Amino acid sequence: MKNLYLVIISILCLTMLTGCTESKELHEHAYVIAIGIDKSENQEDRIRVTFEFVIPIAFNAESNSQVSSITTVESTSLHSAISLANTYISKELNLSHNKVLVFSEEIAYEGLEKYVSTISNDKNYRTNMYIAISKCSAEEYIKNTKPELEKNPAKFYELLFRGYDYTSLLPNSYFLGFFLSTRSTHANPIAILTNVDTQTQETAKAIAEPSESLGPYDSNITAGNIPKEGGASTAALGMVVFKNGHAVGELTGEDTIYFQMSKNSFEEVYYSIYDPFIPQNTIAFNLSKKGNTKIKVDFVNNKPLIFIEVNLQGNIISINNDVDYQNEKNLEIIQKHLEYVIHRNLETFLYKTSKKFGSDICAFGKIAAKNYLTITEWKQNNWLEMYKFSYFKVKVNVEIEKSGLIFLE
């Protein structure tokens, strides 16, 4: 009997003390799926926060009614913006299904640290929401994002930013990883670069400057400069490099491929080079990962010397009738050329990160830390500052499969 009382008392304690204050019917929330943060145009210390939240009843309606609503509030902080928005949105804003956090370029260059650490303290956010930097204002980006294939905009964000799986042209940048990298002593964070795409084919051509890349420059651009017509009016391509909590520069879609290779997160990409036999033609490959990228860090004269060995596998997928791709000699020439192009581009990318940005986005610090015995020693040497003096030794191995072509006699 005594035990029974104990059980009853403990149940009462749990119910009364914890209470059902957190309990709320799920339709009494307004679910935010994207948050945009911009600088206020008039006042320096204020920000403009844009919320996109879904209207669930519109999903069931047959008409093409709007499934999401967008509102922008001006305030001093993100959380006061939420409170303010709740004064005119009838339901409590729920951030647990927020898919993406968009910052404007201006704020990114000023520094994201204070926003990121505020959000990391709030359990209402998802840790796997994507971090994107918009070249236009975040408000504009969210307003212009009109999903064509999905009714549910949350799904659109989820799928679009997961494109790193199969295109390698945008990085995987989610909130927890970003936050940890800002606090890390061995890596710097990156974010996805987004923009409203306003370029037509003509204007885009003018923008595409000749760069250091040896390839046909197809993806050597950032979001906003895609020569396209039709389709969604916003895009995610390339990435923004951070150092000490603020942005220091941006990298193109092609650079993102090399970034994935050196970070060992590369899966596959369509990659084209100029044909070594007929220079005006291009050969396209389906490049995929063959083995793990081997990285070694040494110190020469107190400067880091980083060895990178990238192992890839390539299938030729373009057909040029004049050249016999089945011929082993020809294949070897192509392979050598491909290795050379990737080698050069990778090297350029790595020196860009070290010399131009001085930001270890590929997390070489993790490997470099093996050279230190104690954590104090590691912290004293300040890897992130040392990184800009790095030198690189790159080795690229590509194996080209013979039977690359399906329809060949």
Next chain:
Amino acid sequence: MNNRIALRKKFKKIEKLKKTCISNNLQDNINMFKEIYSPKITIGTVFREFELSLNNNSYRCCAIFIEGLSDSDSINDNILKPLMIKQYNFDNLDLAQAIEDKILLQGNIDNKEKIEEIVIDINAGNCALFIDTLSHCYICDVKQNEHRTISTPINEVAIKGPHSGFVESIRANTALLRKVVNDENLMLEKIEIGKRSNTTCLMGYISNIANPKIVDDVRNRLKNISIDYLLDSGQLEQLIEDHPLLTMPQTISTERPDKIASHLSEGRVCIMVDNSPYVIVVPCTFWDLFHSAEDYSIRFQHATFIRLIRLVAYFCSIFLPGIYVALTNFHVSLLPTDLLFSIAAIKESLPFPLLIEILVMEISLELIREAGARMPNSIGSSLGIVGAVLLGQASVDAHLVSPMLILVVAITAISSFATPNYSLAFTFRILRFVYIILAAFMGFLGILFGAITHLVILCSVYSFGVPYMVGFNRYNKNPFTDTVVLAPNWLDEFRPPFLNPLNLRKTSHIARQWDSNNKKGK
């Protein structure tokens, strides 16, 4: 008032009378039994008086039996005919010897003097034969052994495996069991329970396997039950189990002889109760309730698969509605976004909070089930249609509950039907409500709190000296033998060690001895 006192006095007198022995005067005896059975008021007891001629003397006799319970053919042929028709002359034998040795044709007879015992026998359907000048009577076993024909067990269906089930007659049941066990070491001890009903119970065990301590414990408990009437084995379960307040069943109750046989062969003890087709097996552990009769008749891979499915069913039937409440009311971040939006869209038009919705649906499901169990079969099917169509479809159309909820309740109901033990399914049905309430107040915290409390309680429970949650047979090479994963029976070499049987090994180290490679199973 006076009437009551008089009656009470009369019954007290009869009780006192029962303690005494019979006299050698027949008329006294007849009067005594007439007082006990009061044939003037009630019908049924037959007092057949007749005369026996022996050695030129004639003795008055009286056969007392209960009409219907006794087999009238055997009374006529074996008792009345030989005693009444002939005139006997056995000079060298006295009366008692002559009757026993020469005259009475009945196979199973017994001498009894105590009135108490004689009454019990007459009640059981035997015939008591009183003869003048003898100070004891003969009990002739002429019970009518009529019972329902042995058929498939209705409530424990197995596709593969034997198809005979116990019936209400304990004689038929022992015959069934002996046929399956086929072992001279099978002991069936008779213990009578019930001060008034004197119900025959049999305690069965295999004497050179079962742990004597368990046997003694069961015998001790059975002999020390003070109750007037014992009508069914379900009643007995509650009288002998260790923790009567616990909702979980602590005995195995089955109507399958093959299941009883397999339990006996492991060293357990079974208890049969007359007039009950359900036989109790003790000790019982949690995992025994998890097994169905069919598991041992099919291949071990198939049995393991079914058991895994059953584990899912157990989980769903206890936790699923609670988890749904916790997810939608507390932890929306754990729902997939698309699902969340579609639930939210439907919930927009529903008037009640989720807790009321789910309680309404669960209670109406229990109503349908209870109604279905009490209905005659012919109406049962139409009840199903009413339940499914009206409650399910109409409540969604009327915007009372969400279709998602109907789905949850339906999966829970199906899971509950998949529970092989009827009594355990009951427990889960009650616990489900507890978990719904806990989840409604505290979300996953509440469910966790309930689950841990539940587990702690179960771990502290013993059934006849065996821990309830014991499961793993450490002697076998396969540690999972016979809990969730069923090992092939050539690997299952030992009886459950927690029963501490007299003989631990049940399969030779090499069971498949024909196999020239002598490697187990290969």
